[in-house]
Amino acid sequence: MRTILVLNAKGGSGKTTVATNLAGFYASEGAKVALVDHDPQGSSLDWLSVRPKDRPKIAAVDGASDKRIRVPRSTDVVIMDAPSRTHDEQLAALVRRAQTIVLPVVPSPIDIRAAQRFLRELRELRNLVDTDVKLTTVANRVREGSQIANELEDYLFELKLPSGRKFPFITMLRQSTNYIRSAEKGLSIFEFAPVQTAGDREYWSPLTRWLQSPRSLPERRPTVS
Ligand SMILES: Nc1ncnc2c1ncn2[C@@H]1O[C@H](COP(=O)(O)OP(=O)(O)OP(=O)(O)O)[C@@H](O)[C@H]1O
Ligand SMILES: [Mg+2]
Secondary structure, eight states: OEEEEEOOSSTTSSHHHHHHHHHHHHHHTTOOEEEEEOOTTOHHHHHHHTSOTTSOOEEEEETTTOSSOOOOTTOSEEEEEOOSSOOHHHHHHHHHTOSEEEEEEOOSHHHHHHHHHHHHHHHHHHHHHTOOOEEEEEEEEEOTTSHHHHHHHHHHHHOBOTTSSBOOOOEEEEOOHHHHHHHHHTOOGGGSOHHHHHHHHHHHHHHHHHHTSGGGSOSSOOOOO
16 A cells, blocks of 8 residues: 655645645546545545545545544555644654655745754654655745746755755646645546646656655555554
């Protein structure tokens, strides 16, 4: 079973947008998907509640109030939507369940700095929980076409963590009304007419390709304690 956690301590960075669109991506590829909403706000569950019945079904799992989280037996892919301000034990519990973490970041200087700190926290925690979870970041809400977008991409590819390691970065998602429509209709951008969302899909492809490659999987099995 593939397990992907969408995480960032910062509120409004795009966790639910990325989680729901990833769920829709895998569902539209024919996978059996469970979307686990760990956020008491329940935005991912809201998205599922408006999802049209004629679309591939995605199992809704309330990870915020259910003590024991169960996904249907036949699930191929589990997408977990984390709440903001997740730290310490709650963070450790989520990280333990994941093979891969996707961290959406709004690429403002303040949010990038906060993400760098959060990545340090995660690294310390990864040693602590002894997992080999793989991680990448996605710059979200990038205004396309601007000179800034090009410079930003170069900057993010070159960015370093305070430890000197490379800031993990895979792609940018643009600021687009398609995501507002996607939230409204319970559909992912992969389920709209291609002419409508082709531009956005292109930006997703480095992420979806990485997620479907062994590079995004732990080399060791996660240790469950
Ligand atoms: N790329 C984008 N283009 C346009 N709107 C976006 C984009 N990404 C996110 N949004 C909008 O920004 C708002 C916040 O996004 P989202 O809910 O995904 O963030 P979040 O990290 O899950 O927030 P929270 O921390 O509250 O759970 C939502 O209204 C969402 O529709
Ligand atoms: Mg959210």
